[in-house]
Amino acid sequence: MDWGMKNRLSQLIQSDGKALFLPIDHGYFQGPTRKLEEPGKTVDPLLPYADAIMLTRGILRSCVDPTKTKPIILRVSGGTSMARKEELSHEGITTSVREAIRLNASAVSLSIFVGSEHEHESLLNLSNLVNECEEYGIPVMAVTAVGAELEKREARYLALCCRIAAELGARVVKTYYCKEGFEKVVRGCPVPVVMAGGPKVDSELETFEFVHDGIQKGAIGVNLGRNVWQSDYPVAMIRAIRAIIHENATPKEAHDLFDSIKKGKQ
Ligand code: 5RP
DSSP, rough: OOOOHHHHHHSOOOOOOOOEEEEETTHHHHOOOOOOOOOOHHTTTGGGGGGGEEEEHHHHHSSSSSTTTTOOEEEEEEEEOGGGHHHHHHHOOOOOOHHHHHOOOEEEEEEOOOOSSHHHHHHHHHHEEEEEHHTOOOOOEEOOOOOTTTGGGGGHHHHHHHHHHHTTTTTTEEEESSSSHHHHHHHHOOOOOEEOOOOOOHHHHHHHHHHHHHHTTOOOOOOOHHHHHHHSSSHHHHHHHHHHHHOOHHHHHHHHHHHHHTTTTO
């Protein structure tokens, strides 16, 4: 692996082999998502606890201070919106590699939509992006998106998506956690896997349990958005998740930490 590629990957994946990515890219198709109406305000208190942030060039330029930030995972796919849910899989590449370099991105990310009407197009988008990014030593993180069909989050489907993403050259793959068979999803994917959260779940403990279980089953960490910043206590949430990822905390220990930060004791 070239020095530049190794260096960028090491900015994202820490020396313990683990990673906590904080995505705030949701607006690229959802508009001003709840609690992300002002992305700068949402992300500012969370930055110290994230290993990298994932976002689009527009939000990076307008909402993030370039003098005090974290490694950037630049979302470079899009072109769809919630207003046409049936077309969510019809993404193209929205941002050039030249722009990613100008913005000093440590990685770029793009969604693939396996099993959708636009599967072929999204997989070629990934391949083309990898072709170009490898020239410059920029890792591509593939996002195994499910579009509007959240019920697709089961092991067989996720394993298919992750393996295809790795085969086409993604250096990191983001996928969803599933309770049954997640270890098979990770085992079948020869590059590091991080988990997204999806819509906010009912309790904090539920999030801690799935993050912990996913790590035990081989994921290197998370790319977790709504379950962090839609919480009433986002800083407590990210610190508790960080303890699971980087300090081997159990879900209960993470929950105790969450409670004590929430009560202002830490
Ligand atoms: C949106 C994304 C998000 O970055 C990803 O889904 C993670 O966020 P969340 O934990 O809120 O699902 O790629 O397409």
